[in-house]
Amino acid sequence: MSKLPKAALSLKQFMLRQEVLKLYREIFRTIRQVPDKNSQAELRSWARHDFQTNRNQSDEVAIKMLIQHGRRSLTELRTSLQLSGVSEEK
DSSP states (O other), rough: OSSTTTTOOOOOHHHHHHHHHHHHHHHHHHHOOOHHHHHHHHHHHHHHHHHTTTTTTTOOOHHHHHHHHHHHHHHHHHHHHTTTTTOOOO
């Protein structure tokens, strides 16, 4: 009898989940660099909404496309911060 729970993730699912969580953390760390508190709140709300909307997505290809979209959005946010003179914390 297997010791794994019935809802155990496959290796691919686990790796995708880790990638999504990493992206989520990167987005929220970058949002902290936004100087305006109202803009920070808006961006946090937007990010949470996007992640919650796609929370139950199970199609691997769709998840990969969503990750790419999230990375592009993160790159745009970082570029905007750099252009506005906010320093990157890395």
